[in-house]
Amino acid sequence: MTPIPFEQILLLGTVLFVVGLAGVLARRNLILILLSIEIMLNAAGLIFIAGGSKFHEPDGQVMFLFILAVAAAEVTIGLALILAQNHASRTLDADAADQLRDR
Amino acid sequence: MKHEAAIMNLLFLATAIVAVGTSIAAITRHNVLHSILYLIVSFAAIAVVFYLLGAPFIAALEIITYAGAIMVLFLFAVMLLNLGGSAIEQERRWQPVLSWAGPAFAGLVLLAEFLFILMHDTTVNAANPVITPAQVGRALFLRYTVGVELVAMLLLSALLGASRLGRRPRTYILKQGIDHDSHSV
Numbered sequence: 001m002t003p004i005p006f007e008q009i010l011l012l013g014t015v016l017f018v019v020g021l022a023g024v025l026a027r028r029n030l031i032l033i034l035l036s037i038e039i040m041l042n043a044a045g046l047i048f049i050a051g052g053s054k055f056h057e058p059d060g061q062v063m064f065l066f067i068l069a070v071a072a073a074e075v076t077i078g079l080a081l082i083l084a085q086n087h088a089s090r091t092l093d094a095d096a097a098d099q100l101r102d103r
Numbered sequence: 104m105k106h107e108a109a110i111m112n113l114l115f116l117a118t119a120i121v122a123v124g125t126s127i128a129a130i131t132r133h134n135v136l137h138s139i140l141y142l143i144v145s146f147a148a149i150a151v152v153f154y155l156l157g158a159p160f161i162a163a164l165e166i167i168t169y170a171g172a173i174m175v176l177f178l179f180a181v182m183l184l185n186l187g188g189s190a191i192e193q194e195r196r197w198q199p200v201l202s203w204a205g206p207a208f209a210g211l212v213l214l215a216e217f218l219f220i221l222m223h224d225t226t227v228n229a230a231n232p233v234i235t236p237a238q239v240g241r242a243l244f245l246r247y248t249v250g251v252e253l254v255a256m257l258l259l260s261a262l263l264g265a266s267r268l269g270r271r272p273r274t275y276i277l278k279q280g281i282d283h284d285s286h287s288v
Binding site for chain 1: 107108111112115116119122123126127129130135138139142145146149152153155156157158160161164165168169172173176177180181183184232234238239241242243246247250254257258260261262264265268269
């Protein structure tokens with residue numbers, strides 16, 4: 001058990017998650033939306049690490065590794081989609097992303 | 104023991120403030136490059152939190168993968184998107200100092216913490232039960248083997264999907280070829 005109070009770590013994770021959520025909801029630039037999703041995934045990973053540290057088990061860190069892999073896959077696909085959309089419509093606006101189908 | 108706990112709490116508080124502040128700055132910038140810069144500092148701060156929580160392996164991975172690889176991927180995407188013209192205009196309009204002062208200050212706070220931890224290594228580590236990389240690896244490859252296989256498949260599908268999505272549409276290639284032929288004629 002670390003000397004840092006568990007509640008404070010939970011609070012930090014929650015605040016970071018809400019910041020990321022606000023970024024997803026408020027921004028219209030697609031790259032910034034992806035960056036905000038990264039913040040949210042990181043906050044979830046922080047909670048896992050905190051849990052693993054509280055009970056002194058390596059499972060929390062294993063879960064963080066899985067989150068890391070999911071984040072890498074998500075970013076790859078997301079950026080490829082953004083490049084495809086920018087190629088098709090010359091914009092990064094999230095509202096223009098309704099015409100991704102091949103013509 | 105009480106003294107060590109107080110030091111750990113102070114370090115955690117400073118890191119948390121840096122992490123939240125840089126994250127908020129990252130989602131409010133107009134220039135995407137500045138957002139990426141702030142987010143790198145934010146990930147470095149979260150790595151410090153992981154170290155303080157007794158997860159040095161994950162702290163290293165956070166720096167290598169998040170602040171390194173994933174942010175470089177974003178940087179490449181921004182370069183490929185050719186946002187050059189408007190971004191340079193924006194850069195010219197802003198004060199040149201203001202754009203890097205924020206990340207630099209946050210980075211300095213983290214550097215001070217790093218030096219402090221380095222000098223008071225025994226104090227911090229004594230108060231901190233560490234979970235070693237060996238324990239993590241044993242759990243990963245003995246108890247979670249199925250998860251590792253699933254992650255491998257997920258990464259493979261992401262690779263295939265990205266290469267499919269990144270391909271130029273066929274009509275575009277055809278048009279280019281026709282244009283090229285007409286020029287040569």
